[in-house]
Amino acid sequence: MSAPLKSVIVGTAGHIDHGKSTLIEALTGTHPDRLEEEKRRGITIDLGFAFLEESGVRFGFVDVPGHERFVKNMLAGASGIDLVLLVIAADEAIRPQTREHFEICRLLGVQRGVIALTKSDLVDADTSGLVRLEVEEFVKGSFLAGAPILPVSAKTGTGITELKTALVQAARESGERDTARYFRLPIDRSFSVKGFGTVVTGTAIAGQVAVGEDVELLPAHQVLRIRGLHSGGKATEHVQAGQRSAVNLSGIEHTAIERGMVIASPGRFRATRRVDVRLELLPTAPTLKHRARVHFHAGTAETIAEVYLHQGASVLPGTSALAHFKLQDEIVLGRGDRFIVRQLSPVVTIGGGAILDPLARRPTRKDTGRVAYLATLEKGTREEILAALAERNILGVPLQEIVARTGWLESEVHALAENLARSGQVRIVALEPLLVLPEKIFADILEKSLARVERFHKENPLLPGIAREELRARLGKRVRPESFRTALEVLVQEKKVALQAELVKKPGAEITLTPEEERAKHQIEQAFAEAGLAAPSVKEVFAQMVIEKPRAEKLLQILLREKVLIRISPELIFHAAVLDRLAALLRDYKKAKGERIGVPAFKELTGITRKHAIPLLEYLDRQRLTRRAGDERVII
Ligand SMILES: Nc1nc2c(ncn2[C@@H]2O[C@H](COP(=O)(O)OP(=O)(O)OP(=O)(O)O)[C@@H](O)[C@H]2O)c(=O)[nH]1
Numbered sequence: 174m175s176a177p178l179k180s181v182i183v184g185t186a187g188h189i190d191h192g193k194s195t196l197i198e199a200l201t202g203t204h205p206d207r208l209e210e211e212k213r214r215g216i217t218i219d220l221g222f223a224f225l226e227e228s229g230v231r232f233g234f235v236d237v238p239g240h241e242r243f244v245k246n247m248l249a250g251a252s253g254i255d256l257v258l259l260v261i262a263a264d265e266a267i268r269p270q271t272r273e274h275f276e277i278c279r280l281l282g283v284q285r286g287v288i289a290l291t292k293s294d295l296v297d298a299d300t301s302g303l304v305r306l307e308v309e310e311f312v313k314g315s316f317l318a319g320a321p322i323l324p325v326s327a328k329t330g331t332g333i334t335e336l337k338t339a340l341v342q343a344a345r346e347s348g349e350r351d352t353a354r355y356f357r358l359p360i361d362r363s364f365s366v367k368g369f370g371t372v373v374t375g376t377a378i379a380g381q382v383a384v385g386e387d388v389e390l391l392p393a394h395q396v397l398r399i400r401g402l403h404s405g406g407k408a409t410e411h412v413q414a415g416q417r418s419a420v421n422l423s424g425i426e427h428t429a430i431e432r433g434m435v436i437a438s439p440g441r442f443r444a445t446r447r448v449d450v451r452l453e454l455l456p457t458a459p460t461l462k463h464r465a466r467v468h469f470h471a472g473t474a475e476t477i478a479e480v481y482l483h484q485g486a487s488v489l490p491g492t493s494a495l496a497h498f499k500l501q502d503e504i505v506l507g508r509g510d511r512f513i514v515r516q517l518s519p520v521v522t523i524g525g526g527a528i529l530d531p532l533a534r535r536p537t538r539k540d541t542g543r544v545a546y547l548a549t550l551e552k553g554t555r556e557e558i559l560a561a562l563a564e565r566n567i568l569g570v571p572l573q574e575i576v577a578r579t580g581w582l583e584s585e586v587h588a589l590a591e592n593l594a595r596s597g598q599v600r601i602v603a604l605e606p607l608l609v610l611p612e613k614i615f616a617d618i619l620e621k622s623l624a625r626v627e628r629f630h631k632e633n634p635l636l637p638g639i640a641r642e643e644l645r646a647r648l649g650k651r652v653r654p655e656s657f658r659t660a661l662e663v664l665v666q667e668k669k670v671a672l673q674a675e676l677v678k679k680p681g682a683e684i685t686l687t688p689e690e691e692r693a694k695h696q697i698e699q700a701f702a703e704a705g706l707a708a709p710s711v712k713e714v715f716a717q718m719v720i721e722k723p724r725a726e727k728l729l730q731i732l733l734r735e736k737v738l739i740r741i742s743p744e745l746i747f748h749a750a751v752l753d754r755l756a757a758l759l760r761d762y763k764k765a766k767g768e769r770i771g772v773p774a775f776k777e778l779t780g781i782t783r784k785h786a787i788p789l790l791e792y793l794d795r796q797r798l799t800r801r802a803g804d805e806r807v808i809i
């Protein structure tokens with residue numbers, strides 16, 4: 174069995190008419206120009222595609238237009254490539270779009286490539302040698318320094334074999350795409366195929382996907398089923414990062430999808446209108462001012478961005494800056510994605526860079542920590558990034574948001590959070606969704622909760638503890654329920670507070686009464702004890718007291734809690750001993766007169782009014798001392 178093929182995407186680059194499309198045809202047998210207008214005018218307008226399998230490599234070619242008016246189409250194609258095939262006509266050498274395309278590839282972070290000196294049949298050996306020198310000088314110090322420079326002719330076939338060999342070599346050296354990430358494919362075309370329906374194409378830039386699975390169309394946030402997949406011109410069950418893919422989607426019209434949209438693993442990505450970035454300005458660009466507007470290109474999408482500079486009022490040519498882009502349209506972006514910016518007018522490429530935070534907040538003067546945070550996003554370890562993210566989100570960071578911001582897998586986020594928790598930097602306050610709090614914020618919640626409980630005891634010596642919900646409310650809205658719950662658990666575990674049903678209290682907290690209160694408490698109890706079944710109203714009892722009503726009320730609560738007094742209905746309170754005596758009375762009645770007793774007999778037995786008799790009987794029913802039977806009660 175042969176080794177699996179390595180999939181590599183090669184994009185052409187170079188000035189108009191330098192022979193890019195012709196060269197792709199010479200390499201693959203497919204002429205990439207597909208539009209009627211392209212054939213008529215003899216130029217490439219939009220992206221073209223071709224495939225080649227060679228020496229264990231499956232090449233997907235993306236052919237781009239050289240015309241300066243179509244650089245935006247070129248950008249959509251260049252975003253997903255592994256290798257650049259820089260095409261320079263030997264009879265014209267380096268021209269403006271040679272430079273611009275080359276800069277774009279550099280800014281997009283393309284790592285490798287091969288340079289073809291096309292139309293070599295049109296020049297003599299001396300000229301060819303000079304062009305080579307010029308090209309070597311041009312790429313000096315760049316990612317293409319040392320790349321093969323091969324004279325070729327599509328007309329005579331010279332150098333085509335050598336070019337294939339060089340491409341295979343570069344493909345072998347090219348890094349593997351990460352198929353373990355969540356799937357993402359920026360769409361470059363959407364059309365309809367008879368009998369199949371909607372098909373979108375693009376280069377899968379991360380992850381993998383299989384027929385029958387769901388993908389989310391963004392920014393529409395629509396989940397769609399994959400009916401079929403094609404890659405390299407053949408039907409396949411599954412495609413992965415680094416492959417040109419045609420995806421047959423069910424449940425949507427092709428007209429509802431356009432270039433710039435993305436299909437991705439459902440729920441893992443979010444469309445955004447604000448991003449924080451590292452922006453690099455080309456040496457040839459004019460100075461870029463704070464609040465300038467630029468064309469913004471990333472993936473296959475393009476929009477207008479307003480540039481906010483996090484430091485300083487302008488970016489000088491040849492330098493870089495931390496910036497914030499406010500985008501005119503929602504785009505799906507991930508951390509580390511490369512982008513290109515072009516001037517509004519005249520439209521030329523002026524720079525590019527990498528996304529640091531795809532879900533950035535609106536810049537505010539108050540947010541003084543942003544620059545340091547972005548520096549961590551740019552250079553920090555994953556643990557440092559997660560810690561910084563937690564620090565800036567004191568209400569906690571939901572797992573889905575961490576995933577969307579970082580591009581990490583859920584499992585990776587869990588592992589990172591556990592590392593941080595072990596080293597004491599964060600507290601995991603909830604696992605699903607993951608909510609991590611910086612340890613110092615959590616410590617603050619512990620401290621504040623404890624202080625609140627203590628203060629409550631001090632202010633309410635007659636109450637046993639503070640209601641859980643009241644305690645939470647007193648901590649303010651900035652403490653999430655999960656954080657509060659975890660803090661309470663910790664405090665209970667450390668025996669700093671105790672829980673008693675819904676009450677939070679200091680362990681061993683006793684209600685201490687002043688002698689005056691002790692006397693008043695006794696007075697209340699006596700009032701009910703002496704009244705017997707002719708229970709007084711609370712109002713009557715309180716009227717006899719010297720202490721003020723709120724305190725008397727609390728003393729009454731204590732007596733009720735201690736079950737010295739029993740409330741049998743909203744208005745009626747009896748002393749417990751009185752109710753015990755009533756139970757004994759009923760037992761005697763049963764012995765003497767049988768188990769049945771009517772309301773009149775009950776009134777006579779107890780000497781109370783009908784107004785009190787009914788609630789009392791209902792209480793006895795609830796206590797299972799009696800059971801209702803028609804108009805009578807059965808004594809149990
Ligand atoms: N003599 C000669 N002519 C060539 C060669 N390669 C391409 N050409 C011619 O150059 C012209 C432009 O070729 P294309 O392949 O369309 O150029 P391109 O770079 O794709 O142009 P755009 O896509 O519009 O930027 C065509 O007329 C080709 O026939 C070659 O190796 N030798």
Ligand SMILES: [Mg+2]
Nearest residue numbers: 193194216217
């Ligand atoms: Mg072309």
